[in-house]
Amino acid sequence: MFESAELGHSISKAQYEKEVPILREELLEAQLDLRQCGKFQVIVLIGGVDGAGKSETVKILNEWMDPRYIETNAMSASSEEELAHPAMWRFWRALPPRGKIGIFFGSWYTEPIINRVNRRIKVPDFDQAMEQIIHFENMLCDEGALILKFWLHLSKEAQKNRLKTLEKDPDTRWRVTEAEWEHFKLYDKFRKVSSRALTLTSTAEAPWIIVEGTDPRFRYMTIGRNILSALKKRLEGGGHRPVSQAPPALPPIDNKFLLKSLDFSQSMSKKAYEKELDKYQRKLNLIVRNRKFKKLSVILVFEGFDAAGKGGAIRRIAGALDPRTYRIIPIAAPTEEEKAQPYLWRFWRHIPKKGDFTIFDRSWYGRVLVERVEGYCSEADWMRAYREINDFEEQLIRNGSALIKFWLSITKEEQLKRFKEREKTSFKHFKITEEDWRNRKNWDKYEIACGDMIDRTSMELSPWTIIEANDKYFARIKILKQVCSRIEEVF
Amino acid sequence: MFESAELGHSISKAQYEKEVPILREELLEAQLDLRQCGKFQVIVLIGGVDGAGKSETVKILNEWMDPRYIETNAMSASSEEELAHPAMWRFWRALPPRGKIGIFFGSWYTEPIINRVNRRIKVPDFDQAMEQIIHFENMLCDEGALILKFWLHLSKEAQKNRLKTLEKDPDTRWRVTEAEWEHFKLYDKFRKVSSRALTLTSTAEAPWIIVEGTDPRFRYMTIGRNILSALKKRLEGGGHRPVSQAPPALPPIDNKFLLKSLDFSQSMSKKAYEKELDKYQRKLNLIVRNRKFKKLSVILVFEGFDAAGKGGAIRRIAGALDPRTYRIIPIAAPTEEEKAQPYLWRFWRHIPKKGDFTIFDRSWYGRVLVERVEGYCSEADWMRAYREINDFEEQLIRNGSALIKFWLSITKEEQLKRFKEREKTSFKHFKITEEDWRNRKNWDKYEIACGDMIDRTSMELSPWTIIEANDKYFARIKILKQVCSRIEEVF
Numbered sequence: 001m002f003e004s005a006e007l008g009h010s011i012s013k014a015q016y017e018k019e020v021p022i023l024r025e026e027l028l029e030a031q032l033d034l035r036q037c038g039k040f041q042v043i044v045l046i047g048g049v050d051g052a053g054k055s056e057t058v059k060i061l062n063e064w065m066d067p068r069y070i071e072t073n074a075m076s077a078s079s080e081e082e083l084a085h086p087a088m089w090r091f092w093r094a095l096p097p098r099g100k101i102g103i104f105f106g107s108w109y110t111e112p113i114i115n116r117v118n119r120r121i122k123v124p125d126f127d128q129a130m131e132q133i134i135h136f137e138n139m140l141c142d143e144g145a146l147i148l149k150f151w152l153h154l155s156k157e158a159q160k161n162r163l164k165t166l167e168k169d170p171d172t173r174w175r176v177t178e179a180e181w182e183h184f185k186l187y188d189k190f191r192k193v194s195s196r197a198l199t200l201t202s203t204a205e206a207p208w209i210i211v212e213g214t215d216p217r218f219r220y221m222t223i224g225r226n227i228l229s230a231l232k233k234r235l236e237g238g239g240h241r242p243v244s245q246a247p248p249a250l251p252p253i254d255n256k257f258l259l260k261s262l263d264f265s266q267s268m269s270k271k272a273y274e275k276e277l278d279k280y281q282r283k284l285n286l287i288v289r290n291r292k293f294k295k296l297s298v299i300l301v302f303e304g305f306d307a308a309g310k311g312g313a314i315r316r317i318a319g320a321l322d323p324r325t326y327r328i329i330p331i332a333a334p335t336e337e338e339k340a341q342p343y344l345w346r347f348w349r350h351i352p353k354k355g356d357f358t359i360f361d362r363s364w365y366g367r368v369l370v371e372r373v374e375g376y377c378s379e380a381d382w383m384r385a386y387r388e389i390n391d392f393e394e395q396l397i398r399n400g401s402a403l404i405k406f407w408l409s410i411t412k413e414e415q416l417k418r419f420k421e422r423e424k425t426s427f428k429h430f431k432i433t434e435e436d437w438r439n440r441k442n443w444d445k446y447e448i449a450c451g452d453m454i455d456r457t458s459m460e461l462s463p464w465t466i467i468e469a470n471d472k473y474f475a476r477i478k479i480l481k482q483v484c485s486r487i488e489e490v491f
Numbered sequence: 492m493f494e495s496a497e498l499g500h501s502i503s504k505a506q507y508e509k510e511v512p513i514l515r516e517e518l519l520e521a522q523l524d525l526r527q528c529g530k531f532q533v534i535v536l537i538g539g540v541d542g543a544g545k546s547e548t549v550k551i552l553n554e555w556m557d558p559r560y561i562e563t564n565a566m567s568a569s570s571e572e573e574l575a576h577p578a579m580w581r582f583w584r585a586l587p588p589r590g591k592i593g594i595f596f597g598s599w600y601t602e603p604i605i606n607r608v609n610r611r612i613k614v615p616d617f618d619q620a621m622e623q624i625i626h627f628e629n630m631l632c633d634e635g636a637l638i639l640k641f642w643l644h645l646s647k648e649a650q651k652n653r654l655k656t657l658e659k660d661p662d663t664r665w666r667v668t669e670a671e672w673e674h675f676k677l678y679d680k681f682r683k684v685s686s687r688a689l690t691l692t693s694t695a696e697a698p699w700i701i702v703e704g705t706d707p708r709f710r711y712m713t714i715g716r717n718i719l720s721a722l723k724k725r726l727e728g729g730g731h732r733p734v735s736q737a738p739p740a741l742p743p744i745d746n747k748f749l750l751k752s753l754d755f756s757q758s759m760s761k762k763a764y765e766k767e768l769d770k771y772q773r774k775l776n777l778i779v780r781n782r783k784f785k786k787l788s789v790i791l792v793f794e795g796f797d798a799a800g801k802g803g804a805i806r807r808i809a810g811a812l813d814p815r816t817y818r819i820i821p822i823a824a825p826t827e828e829e830k831a832q833p834y835l836w837r838f839w840r841h842i843p844k845k846g847d848f849t850i851f852d853r854s855w856y857g858r859v860l861v862e863r864v865e866g867y868c869s870e871a872d873w874m875r876a877y878r879e880i881n882d883f884e885e886q887l888i889r890n891g892s893a894l895i896k897f898w899l900s901i902t903k904e905e906q907l908k909r910f911k912e913r914e915k916t917s918f919k920h921f922k923i924t925e926e927d928w929r930n931r932k933n934w935d936k937y938e939i940a941c942g943d944m945i946d947r948t949s950m951e952l953s954p955w956t957i958i959e960a961n962d963k964y965f966a967r968i969k970i971l972k973q974v975c976s977r978i979e980e981v982f
Contacts, residue, residue: 084844092836144833340532388630
């Protein structure tokens with residue numbers, strides 16, 4: 001969930017000072033258009049970890065726009081009057097009317113998340129609370145509201161540093177109370193619970209936009225630009241409720257993508273590789289022959305750039321297994337029969353029963369990768385797919401599957417090198433097609449799509465493992481190790 | 492939920508024999524169009540109580556249409572292979588491709604309902620299972636599928652009679668096993684659980700259509716016509732996924748409406764009335780002064796035809812209470828301020844806190860009554876309102892409200908009499924407006940809308956009470972009694 005928000009995003013002072021005046025002007029203009037249109041209201045939620053700059057952000061938004069048409073609601077603990085009413089009453093009271101922007105600093109998410117972190121409610125009750133929130137937000141969207149949900153994130157280290165900095169400054173010291181340090185102790189729990197909340201409630205109608213909170217300039221500009229872009233898009237359509245719902249979040253304005261920040265220098269010597277390969281293949285073989293394995297199924301998913309070495313990695317895993325015990329499912333374009341069904345149907349066909357070991361060479365993630373990038377499905381279709389995929393994978397996991405997902409990443413230069421090599425080597429020649437060259441042209445789009453995919457579909461029990469695959473030896477061993485350890489965890 | 496499906500619906504043999512050939516021909520034609528269009532599949536679920544004719548219905552549908560393009564799936568207990576896969580796997584396998592009709596006799600609802608009836612799962616797990624089903628069905632709809640869900644209902648008496656009749660006939664005896672009689676013993680539980688299932692999963696995308704199962708002719712024709720109408724409507728739009736989703740169910744083909752089958756002869760003498768009025772007003776007064784009442788709030792909702800006596804009944808309740816302890820909220824057209832908000836906002840404003848007693852003279856049900864009938868909102872808007880209202884009322888009840896809902900019904904003749912009387916009596920004159928006469932012209936539409944409303948929003952903890960109000964004395968006492976007994980139940 002938070003992978004892309006721990007990359008150390010930042011904006012230079014120069015860029016900020018150049019771009020903010022333009023952004024402010026455009027925001028003011030859009031706000032005026034919103035008032036004149038009067039067909040919908042904008043509901044902005046600012047949530048996130050303590051110390052990530054929520055209150056400063058609210059303050060900046062009020063400075064940047066016309067505060068007369070913004071209603072800011074700081075929702076802290078409920079008053080006695082509020083407690084005597086149904087829980088949602090105080091939020092209904094605070095809804096902005098059409099034509100206005102309502103900023104909620106603390107929201108309907110706060111209480112369920114805090115209650116779950118403190119173990120005051122159980123997982124099913126928490127999930128139920130999230131479903132109620134989805135109903136509520138869907139209803140608001142159906143009634144025309146534009147909902148923008150921002151989650152300000154800090155890594156554990158960054159949160160600690162920030163709290164300390166705030167404490168040192170006499171002007172801000174008052175803001176760091178014991179409650180903040182208590183929260184900090186619960187960082188890991190809070191991260192886990194809020195990750196689940198965000199995953200469950202990132203609907204096509206109102207997806208979460210996760211913003212790294214470390215650098216104030218980056219934070220303000222990201223939020224400001226996302227508000228502006230969503231508002232303009234809606235106003236362009238005359239303010240009517242769009243069929244395809246919310247627009248996706250803008251790509252990071254500092255151009256720092258998850259896939260760009262990998263350490264591709266990691267490598268392994270041939271000798272070390274051969275030793276490790278032998279070790280982990282043996283290990284995997286033993287695990288699969290364990291009696292416990294009968295009650296389990298393993299599903300491996302391989303995605304990655306063309307020529308990143310998926311095939312080679314898959315062969316090294318297969319090499320550890322009895323050919324009767326595994327199946328490799330290569331996913332290409334759907335057949336006519338498959339096209340006549342909902343897109344997940346062709347994967348359900350191959351879902352293993354208990355005791356099976358299935359390797360998907362490409363997968364259902366095609367929906368949010370190639371289909372998104374090439375425009376084979378509409379924006380609304382791939383936006384809803386994240387949630388459908390999460391639902392799908394939850395069913396697999398609940399049935400006792402170990403689901404292990406790999407993204408094999410290489411650099412653009414490395415890909416070119418491999419393409420050229422393959423063209424030279426005749427027996428690999430068939431592997432380079434027109435399509436590969438076309439995909440390569442869309443490299444940047446794939447980087448964005450892949451970042452969104454990893455952020456939105458890394459659930460606690462089905463996390464993505466990103467493989468730095470410029471060095472094949474390193475990549476294959478990292479994959480084998482991960483397969484072994486994940487299966488052992490599920491046992 | 493099942494109010495309208497216990498009226499003894501039936502179709503004469505003559506009408507059936509006249510209309511079925513036409514219906515069959517049209518169904519065949521629509522089926523052919525579906526194949527040629529090939530843009531969507533039709534998924535027909537046939538659920539309901541044992542003995543309501545599910546299997547005969549499936550047989551008839553196969554006779555009426557071209558069975559080569561129908562896939563019938565009888566989903567009984569899972570096979571060993573199915574148990575080794577995730578629960579939904581068997582349904583995915585059975586999905587019809589685009590261009591075809593898939594009939595599911597037993598479906599993804601069967602297991603959660605049976606498990607809940609047998610107490611194998613708890614309420615939160617059951618609710619969660621229903622949410623999962625909603626996700627699944629929404630996904631199918633988003634993928635283009637047309638889902639038609641029919642629930643065949645029998646009253647307890649009718650189910651018993653039918654099981655006995657089947658048992659007597661040697662040709663059908665085999666179908667009544669001990670399992671059926673065991674189920675029958677659980678009738679009340681089954682009714683309660685399935686009522687909750689149907690309420691939770693009647694979404695705007697795939698609402699349930701409840702069909703009384705007693706008369707086979709009525710049952711077949713109702714289902715056949717609903718399939719035909721939904722199919723034709725979708726094909727008219729070129730087969731594309733509609734924005735406003737599923738069409739509402741057709742009104743009962745025998746024209747037997749809930750409100751038409753009330754017993755309006757019930758009455759009460761003035762003397763008896765005065766005695767009872769005194770008795771129940773005293774009782775209500777005592778209840779409200781009880782200390783326990785501090786933790787409770789009471790919400791009364793009055794809906795009904797114009798001149799049905801809502802005002803008079805409300806005054807008799809108010810007469811029992813200390814004026815400082817209650818509020819009457821008359822609901823008229825929304826103000827400008829209210830129009831700028833989601834439609835439920837203006838009711839949330841008046842939601843009482845604990846210890847309050849609030850009487851709504853008309854209510855949020857205007858959305859599915861006047862707004863539906865007059866076309867003030869779109870079909871999609873009032874279709875989704877049932878669920879939104881159920882969500883809303885669940886929040887009130889969870890907060891400790893006793894929610895008591897009355898529909899005051901009079902006959903069309905009685906209304907005319909009262910209108911004319913009011914026009915004569917000068918001090919009541921102001922009460923008859925142009926609007927009243929216009930509403931009267933839409934009488935039949937209100938009857939349909941009201942029947943749908945009662946069927947779809949009578950939850951276990953917020954049932955509707957229908958008041959036969961041709962006799963005012965009888966009506967007022969029935970209301971007072973009900974108010975007292977519901978509050979006592981919630982205590």
